[in-house]
Amino acid sequence: MKKFINSVDDFVPHGVAGLVMAHDDLLALHAEPLFVHRRSAKHGRVALVAGGGSGHEPLHTGYVGPGMLDAACPGQVFTAPLPDQIAAAARHVEAGKGVLLIVKNYAGDGASFQTASDMLDLDHATVLVNDDVAVESSTHTVGRRGVAGTVVVEKMVGAAAERGADLFECKAIGDRVNACTASMGVAFTSCTVPDAAAPTFDIGPADMEIGVGIHGEPGRYRRAVAPADEIVSLLVEPLLKDLGVARGQQVLLLVNGFGGTPLMELHLLNRIAGRHLQERGITVRRRLVGNFATSLEMAGASITLTVLDDALAALWDAPVTTPALRW
Amino acid sequence: MKKFINSVDDFVPHGVAGLVMAHDDLLALHAEPLFVHRRSAKHGRVALVAGGGSGHEPLHTGYVGPGMLDAACPGQVFTAPLPDQIAAAARHVEAGKGVLLIVKNYAGDGASFQTASDMLDLDHATVLVNDDVAVESSTHTVGRRGVAGTVVVEKMVGAAAERGADLFECKAIGDRVNACTASMGVAFTSCTVPDAAAPTFDIGPADMEIGVGIHGEPGRYRRAVAPADEIVSLLVEPLLKDLGVARGQQVLLLVNGFGGTPLMELHLLNRIAGRHLQERGITVRRRLVGNFATSLEMAGASITLTVLDDALAALWDAPVTTPALRW
Numbered sequence: 295m296k297k298f299i300n301s302v303d304d305f306v307p308h309g310v311a312g313l314v315m316a317h318d319d320l321l322a323l324h325a326e327p328l329f330v331h332r333r334s335a336k337h338g339r340v341a342l343v344a345g346g347g348s349g350h351e352p353l354h355t356g357y358v359g360p361g362m363l364d365a366a367c368p369g370q371v372f373t374a375p376l377p378d379q380i381a382a383a384a385r386h387v388e389a390g391k392g393v394l395l396i397v398k399n400y401a402g403d404g405a406s407f408q409t410a411s412d413m414l415d416l417d418h419a420t421v422l423v424n425d426d427v428a429v430e431s432s433t434h435t436v437g438r439r440g441v442a443g444t445v446v447v448e449k450m451v452g453a454a455a456e457r458g459a460d461l462f463e464c465k466a467i468g469d470r471v472n473a474c475t476a477s478m479g480v481a482f483t484s485c486t487v488p489d490a491a492a493p494t495f496d497i498g499p500a501d502m503e504i505g506v507g508i509h510g511e512p513g514r515y516r517r518a519v520a521p522a523d524e525i526v527s528l529l530v531e532p533l534l535k536d537l538g539v540a541r542g543q544q545v546l547l548l549v550n551g552f553g554g555t556p557l558m559e560l561h562l563l564n565r566i567a568g569r570h571l572q573e574r575g576i577t578v579r580r581r582l583v584g585n586f587a588t589s590l591e592m593a594g595a596s597i598t599l600t601v602l603d604d605a606l607a608a609l610w611d612a613p614v615t616t617p618a619l620r621w
Numbered sequence: 622m623k624k625f626i627n628s629v630d631d632f633v634p635h636g637v638a639g640l641v642m643a644h645d646d647l648l649a650l651h652a653e654p655l656f657v658h659r660r661s662a663k664h665g666r667v668a669l670v671a672g673g674g675s676g677h678e679p680l681h682t683g684y685v686g687p688g689m690l691d692a693a694c695p696g697q698v699f700t701a702p703l704p705d706q707i708a709a710a711a712r713h714v715e716a717g718k719g720v721l722l723i724v725k726n727y728a729g730d731g732a733s734f735q736t737a738s739d740m741l742d743l744d745h746a747t748v749l750v751n752d753d754v755a756v757e758s759s760t761h762t763v764g765r766r767g768v769a770g771t772v773v774v775e776k777m778v779g780a781a782a783e784r785g786a787d788l789f790e791c792k793a794i795g796d797r798v799n800a801c802t803a804s805m806g807v808a809f810t811s812c813t814v815p816d817a818a819a820p821t822f823d824i825g826p827a828d829m830e831i832g833v834g835i836h837g838e839p840g841r842y843r844r845a846v847a848p849a850d851e852i853v854s855l856l857v858e859p860l861l862k863d864l865g866v867a868r869g870q871q872v873l874l875l876v877n878g879f880g881g882t883p884l885m886e887l888h889l890l891n892r893i894a895g896r897h898l899q900e901r902g903i904t905v906r907r908r909l910v911g912n913f914a915t916s917l918e919m920a921g922a923s924i925t926l927t928v929l930d931d932a933l934a935a936l937w938d939a940p941v942t943t944p945a946l947r948w
Contacts, residue, residue, distance in 0.1 A: 296829070298889055298890050299849055299886065305885070312887075312888030312892035315895055315908060349883065351888075482623035482624075499623075500623075502623070522626055554881045555625065556676065557678040557912070561639030561643065562636040562639050563639070564639040566639075568642055581642060581643045583639065583643040591881050621947070
């Protein structure tokens with residue numbers, strides 16, 4: 295296994311510690327139980343807590359900071375965080391206005407966040423993200439998976455919390471963003487979980503998996519690698535159908551790399567997807583391109599669309615200062 | 622070849638166009654000859670122009686914007702830009718105070734920038750970056766290669782230009798940053814240039830190349846993959862020796878991914894390198910961790926150290942607003 299690693303046990307806590315060292319103006323580390331939280335105290339705001347298995351960085355730890363999350367709880371690689379982590383993080387960052395938990399829809403995450411929720415004696419609510427249109431159920435899920443659209447949910451709800459929205463409104467915005475967000479991905483290669491030391495799945499040297507999950511879960515089908523134009527169609531058309539996007543509507547386009555795909559290829563996809571949408575009379579009002587919800591070193595990418603109105607665009611545009619998103 | 626690509630000829634121009642679309646508040650595209658420049662006009666400042674082969678993104682196009690470059694000229698993948706691109710970019714962004722050309726030390730880049738320099742009838746100077754301590758000469762070079770330290774040079778000179786330093790001072794700062802910056806990398810895998818469609822080099826399933834170049838050029842030696850602690854020693858010790866860093870000095874630590882290595886591993890290296898330096902009595906005053914000078918999808922990383930004094934730290938801390946660096 296070719297990885298920068300000392301031991302499987304230390305990998306996540308030491309990696310997270312390294313993240314906090316690199317951003318110690320913004321982040322603080324809580325070592326036991328493990329979570330990352332904002333360095334600056336806040337008052338009178340809804341606190342946002344997300345979490346999930348590690349290996350999707352910068353999701354979620356890279357999104358802690360003003361305008362986005364208050365805390366993030368990393369589990370072991372591709373493994374849900376423990377309820378203790380989530381409950382401790384929620385208690386740590388709560389500041390009198392309640393806590394919103396943001397959860398990707400996987401069986402393990404759902405169970406951990408539910409147990410944490412039961413442990414909490416403070417005002418809280420949960421937003422479940424399930425933006426992946428590829429499959430209705432998968433290895434790790436009942437219902438649709440939560441993937442890169444989570445970044446959009448966290449950004450927009452973070453902006454709402456920052457401007458003083460209450461818990462009820464934050465939850466409503468999170469649910470609404472999730473409802474108007476859809477994603478679909480494609481993998482060229484598998485990734486290798488350190489604990490397993492072997493690739494998660496096998497794929498032929500000329501094949502791609504359309505609709506792959508961010509843990510390498512099976513997608514819709516496998517076929518020969520196609521030109522980028524064709525791949526974009528295979529990803530974007532199911533999104534438009536799922537969201538029912540009509541001519542004249544505006545979208546946020548997120549082209550997300552899974553970790554092992556060069557930035558130039560992601561920008562190439564961005565150009566193609568923009569033209570594809572334009573041809574359908576859809577305006578790309580905002581764009582984000584890069585590695586935002588990864589699958590370790592998997593080569594591949596996903597496309598996420600969020601249908602925008604002025605209110606959501608304003609939440610997207612609001613200032614954000616985190617390790618992985620800042621403007 | 623598993624890449625998001627339509628045709629080899631379109632790959633770079635369309636990828637660069639996608640970058641500009643994603644950052645059209647900051648960047649503008651000049652299509653023929655190809656370069657990227659700041660959208661906002663500037664006056665009375667030295668203009669900074671960099672360039673080099675594509676495939677190292679975000680280097681250099683991702684560093685165009687206030688506080689860093691004025692223009693970047695991307696060549697084909699791993700191929701120097703043409704003199705016409707460089708000369709046109711320099712003329713386009715020049716604003717009465719001259720142009721500083723920032724060049725990584727490769728034979729092709731050196732020749733292109735020299736020809737461009739001969740074509741220019743405006744005040745200009747050149748900073749040659751050669752931070753890679755691994756080898757004195759390599760496939761593409763005479764003398765040391767320019768690698769991730771280029772990011773540090775571009776950032777610090779950009780800050781100097783922004784605060785009004787003249788061409789002479791900008792060149793002196795660039796040369797000084799280069800002189801106190803050293804880098805060394807390690808590769809786990811090769812990368813595949815689209816035009817070649819096959820990996821640049823072969824490497825055994827359990828081997829790593831210590832001192833690899835950012836085009837997959839040979840390094841110092843090849844050996845079995847070791848624990849991360851040991852790899853950090855193999856990279857950092859030659860840097861300390863090269864720079865002659867003494868106990869009590871301060872450094873900027875840049876942990877740079879080559880493209881195919883997960884962020885968590887880079888942060889793990891960051892933690893280890895910081896402790897390694899601390900044990901030698903060296904203070905890590907600033908850190909930067911991520912994919913900043915890549916080699917397409919190569920798995921691996923480099924470590925760069927820049928010896929800091931207060932003046933250089935202030936140049937590093939100065940505001941920067943580019944696609945890939947902003948604070």
